[in-house]
Amino acid sequence: MKRVYAREEYCVGCKLCEIYCIAAHSKYKNDLVKTFKKEAKPPISRILVEESRPVSFALQCRHCEDAPCTKACIVGAMHKDPETGIVTNAEDRCVGCWTCVLVCPFGAITRDERGHKVASKCDLCSDNGQIPACVEHCPNRALVYSEYESNNGKK
Amino acid sequence: MHYVIIGNSAAAVGAVEGIRRVDKHNPITLISDEPYHTYSRPLISYLLAGKVTEEKMLYRGQDFYEKNNVTTLLGQKAIAIDTDSKAVKLENNKVIIYDKLLIATGGTPFIPPMDGLEKKNVFTFIKMADVKAISDVVVAGNKAVIIGAGLIGLKAAEGLASLGVDVTIVELANRVLSAILDEEGADIVQKNLEKRGIKFELNTSVKAITGGEEAQGVTLSNGKALPADLVVVAVGVRPNTEVVESSKITVNRGIVIDEKCQTSIENVYAAGDVAEGYDLIFAQNRVLPILPNAYCQGETAGLNMAGSESIFSGGFAMNSIGFYGLPMITAGIVKPEGDGYEVLVKMVPEQNLYKKIILKDNIVVGFIYLNEVDRAGIITGLIREKTNVSDFKQELLKDSFGYIDLPQKLRRSKLLKGDSASCQ
Numbered sequence: 128m129k130r131v132y133a134r135e136e137y138c139v140g141c142k143l144c145e146i147y148c149i150a151a152h153s154k155y156k157n158d159l160v161k162t163f164k165k166e167a168k169p170p171i172s173r174i175l176v177e178e179s180r181p182v183s184f185a186l187q188c189r190h191c192e193d194a195p196c197t198k199a200c201i202v203g204a205m206h207k208d209p210e211t212g213i214v215t216n217a218e219d220r221c222v223g224c225w226t227c228v229l230v231c232p233f234g235a236i237t238r239d240e241r242g243h244k245v246a247s248k249c250d251l252c253s254d255n256g257q258i259p260a261c262v263e264h265c266p267n268r269a270l271v272y273s274e275y276e277s278n279n280g281k282k
Numbered sequence: 283m284h285y286v287i288i289g290n291s292a293a294a295v296g297a298v299e300g301i302r303r304v305d306k307h308n309p310i311t312l313i314s315d316e317p318y319h320t321y322s323r324p325l326i327s328y329l330l331a332g333k334v335t336e337e338k339m340l341y342r343g344q345d346f347y348e349k350n351n352v353t354t355l356l357g358q359k360a361i362a363i364d365t366d367s368k369a370v371k372l373e374n375n376k377v378i379i380y381d382k383l384l385i386a387t388g389g390t391p392f393i394p395p396m397d398g399l400e401k402k403n404v405f406t407f408i409k410m411a412d413v414k415a416i417s418d419v420v421v422a423g424n425k426a427v428i429i430g431a432g433l434i435g436l437k438a439a440e441g442l443a444s445l446g447v448d449v450t451i452v453e454l455a456n457r458v459l460s461a462i463l464d465e466e467g468a469d470i471v472q473k474n475l476e477k478r479g480i481k482f483e484l485n486t487s488v489k490a491i492t493g494g495e496e497a498q499g500v501t502l503s504n505g506k507a508l509p510a511d512l513v514v515v516a517v518g519v520r521p522n523t524e525v526v527e528s529s530k531i532t533v534n535r536g537i538v539i540d541e542k543c544q545t546s547i548e549n550v551y552a553a554g555d556v557a558e559g560y561d562l563i564f565a566q567n568r569v570l571p572i573l574p575n576a577y578c579q580g581e582t583a584g585l586n587m588a589g590s591e592s593i594f595s596g597g598f599a600m601n602s603i604g605f606y607g608l609p610m611i612t613a614g615i616v617k618p619e620g621d622g623y624e625v626l627v628k629m630v631p632e633q634n635l636y637k638k639i640i641l642k643d644n645i646v647v648g649f650i651y652l653n654e655v656d657r658a659g660i661i662t663g664l665i666r667e668k669t670n671v672s673d674f675k676q677e678l679l680k681d682s683f684g685y686i687d688l689p690q691k692l693r694r695s696k697l698l699k700g701d702s703a704s705c706q
Contacts, residue, residue, distance in 0.1 A: 133697065177686035186685060186697070195659075198296070198581065199574035201324045203341045220338065222328060228655055229602040229611045230574060232663025232696075234684060238609075238656065 128212035129272055131251070131259055133184040137269035138176075140183035144261035144270060145172035148187075151252055151260035168241045173249040174261050175235075185261065185270060187249035188235040190214045196227035196236060196246075205246070213253050221245040283308040285587055286370055286378055288360045288525060289386030290314035291323055292573045293554030293580030295342055297384045300584020300592075302350050308588075310352045311378055313370065317357035318410055320346065323388075324573060326413045330441035339410075360387075363529045365547045382549050382587035385526060385537060386580060389519030389555035389571050394429075398491030403512040407438045408519060420512060422446030427500050427510040429488050431458040433603060435516035436471075439480050440605050442514075450481040450508055452488050452500070454517075462601050464617040467610070467650050470634050474608045483508070519571055521556045534558055536569040541593045543583035551587060553579035560596035562666065563614045563647050570597050600662060602655070608634060611658040614648030614665055615640050623647075628679045637679055644672040657684060 146159065152170040155161035162169055174187040194214050196205045204220035205227055207213070216227075223244025227236045239247035252259040262272045285301055287294045290312060298310060321339040328334040347354050359373040363383070370378045391406035393399065405416050420426075424447045428435045431453035439449045451458075457468035458475070472482060486504040491497050491513055499509045521536035532538045532546035536558035543551050543559065553559075554576035561568040575597035585592035600613035616638070618625065624641040636652040639661065646664045660683070664671060669692070671678065677687040685693050 175684075177682075177684045179686045182686065182690075184686075184697075189697075195574075198577045201573050202322045202338075203295075222325065222334065224324070225602045225604070225609060225611065225655060226574065227659075229600055229613070229658055230662055231659035232666070234657030234660040236659070 128190065129251075129274055130190060131185075131187060131249075131262055132271050132273060133186065134269050134271065135182055135184035137267045138183045138185065139267050139269070140176060140178045140180075141266065142176045143264055143266060144174050144185045145176060147260040147264040148172045148174045148249075157260065171237055171239055171241075171247055173237070173247055175237075185265075186233060186235060187261070188214060188231075189233055190249075190251065195230040195232065196248075199226045199230040201226055211253065213251050214248070215250050215253065216246050216248060218243075218245040284379065284381045285310040285384075286380035286382070287312045287384045287386060288314075288370065289384070289388060289554065289556075290316060290318075290320050290354075290356070291386070291388055291554065292341070292576040293386035293388075293557075293583075294384070295320055295346075296577040296580025296582075297386065297551075297553065297584035297587070298346075298350050298352055300581040301588045302584075304585060304588035304590040307351070310350065311355065311380075312347070312352050313355045313358055313360050313372065313378065315357065315359035316409065316411070319344065319356075321410060323409060326407065326410060327437035327441040329410075330413045330416060330438070331444040360525050363526055363531070363550070365530055365550060368549070380549075383551065384580070384583050384587065385531075385545070385550070385552040385556060386554045386576075387522040387525055387556045390522040390524075391515060392518045392520045393515050394487070394517055396488050396490055398493070398497065399515075401491055401493055402496040404491060404497050405512065405514050407434050407514050407516050416442075416512065416514070420445060420447060424448070424511040425509050426450070426512045426514065427452060427488070427508055428514045428516055429500075430516035430518065431455070431482065431484070432461060432516065432518060433459065433601065434519075435514070436475070436605060437603070438514050438516055439475070443478060443480055447512075448479070450483060450510075452483045452486060452502060452508075454485070454487045456485055458482070458484075462599070462603075462612045462616060463610070463650060463652075464638065466629065467612075467616075467636050467638070467652050470631075470636060470652060471605065471608065471610070474634065475605060478606050488513075519555060521558070521569055521571075523556060534567070538567060539579070539583075541595065542586045542591070543579050543594060544586065551583035553583045559594070561598055562596040562668075563598045570599060572597075572600060574600065598665065602658075608653055609655045610653070611651045611655040612649065613662050614646075616648050616650050618642075618648070626675070626679050639678050641671065641675070644670050644675065646671060646678075654681070660684065 150162040153162035204217040236248045262270045320341045322341045362371040428451045488500045492499045537552040555571040582594035602611045626639040628637040634653045638650040640648040651658045
């Protein structure tokens with residue numbers, strides 16, 4: 128399946144990926160101004176820029192083949208789509224127990240406690256039907272959306 | 283080929299999903315003494331507190347059995363297994379013949395001997411029927427004594443307290459959650475619970491439940507007497523091995539299984555709280571009554587039952603739980619005894635923050651994250667993969683600890699692979 132891969136040698140640490148991720152999951156879909164001006168509690172970013180100068184890179188859910196979060200979820204909310212491979216959380220079922228946080232080896236699941244507690248994670252912008260917002264808006268093409276085979280950090 | 287599963291919780295569901303990844307057609311029969319659609323056992327305290335509805339308890343959708351071609355025998359108890367004739371005998375005298383069998387009967391409450399257990403309003407707290415029974419009698423203003431300050435006891439306490447019940451917890455150990463926390467962590471959790479009005483009697487046990495036909499109180503071995511309208515026995519669970527007692531299947535503390543989750547008898551598998559599988563940290567078989575382990579063992583058993591060779595290299599203790607907004611994630615060895623351990627600690631009492639990481643030979647073997655649990659899974663992953671952390675040990679306790687702190691080669695291999703193992 129296609130995943131988002133970070134090329135740390137190109138990442139400038141601008142965190143625009145976080146900003147666009149927030150906007151992509153806002154009720155004002157992809158509208159930066161409205162997201163940050165009108166949303167009382169804007170969504171939290173599902174991508175995280177890790178940095179320790181001069182190195183930086185963005186990290187989000189790897190949509191693992193054998194996803195530990197889907198197996199550990201105590202309510203069966205975390206689910207891997209057998210066709211697309213995308214791992215999503217059924218937020219209406221999630222009770223915020225954080226067992227997924229316990230088992231995710233990438234630390235890619237965050238706690239969203241703005242309202243009803245839910246686990247928040249990258250959904251590859253699957254309901255946008257386009258390339259993930261973080262990839263689309265990365266100004267230095269430090270994020271690529273590709274199959275594993277075609278990615279050697281060089282594409 | 284006829285697959286038979288005894289049990290209907292995480293391990294059983296894991297097995298159904300494992301079998302169906304390989305074999306879409308052959309029939310599966312699932313037997314459970316509980317009359318319910320598969321539901322999430324850990325959610326019973328949420329149900330008691332009214333935080334979820336019974337409908338939201340479902341562990342899989344309403345169409346789960348139909349979609350997976352599973353015939354259910356719910357509310358029917360399996361009482362014996364004859365591995366020679368490959369037969370499971372039910373309490374209602376039905377006999378089910380299997381080709382491949384999974385025993386996933388879970389745990390049963392451990393009830394220490396004490397006087398007065400037969401009285402009304404004495405409960406256990408591990409399944410749906412327990413919540414229903416408690417909900418039927420409990421009213422605000424009641425006094426409850428909970429025996430045991432483990433995960434189940436504290437969750438029962440939180441649920442009851444939210445209903446306006448005055449709760450006292452009696453615990454034999456010197457601290458709460460002794461299986462998953464050390465004294466320092468337990469002290470923070472206990473104080474947080476006490477702030478909400480929950481009372482504790484530590485280092486003591488209940489000698490007798492007193493009253494007439496109904497429970498009216500308890501007497502403790504330290505001489506105190508406490509009034510109680512209801513008593514919840516939550517000392518622990520033990521493997522529910524009853525169904526195999528008259529069989530040839532080897533039982534130690536639980537049903538002994540190998541890395542394919544097969545028992546000592548061919549074609550018979552076991553998984554979940556009833557099983558005794560391999561513990562990666564202790565390097566020996568142990569009963570690990572936690573949901574992620576149950577699912578993984580169940581799935582591994584299912585794959586093997588359907589003929590796809592699959593190995594589960596083992597589990598280890600891990601828990602994520604919280605009380606009144608104080609979350610904690612712990613795994614592995616949290617209170618090392620003996621030589622050879624290195625312990626990293628960060629404690630900020632005014633923030634109820636406590637982090638402890640335990641290493642042995644530069645490999646993480648356990649941790650406690652209290653009130654700051656974000657990205658705890660990275661540490662869980664280091665345990666599972668037995669990663670040598672000597673190059674970045676000093677970074678482990680940092681607030682921002684992450685992949686940036688791993689040596690570049692290790693980081694790239696993990697991130698580029700873009701995958702991880704769970705039930706392997």
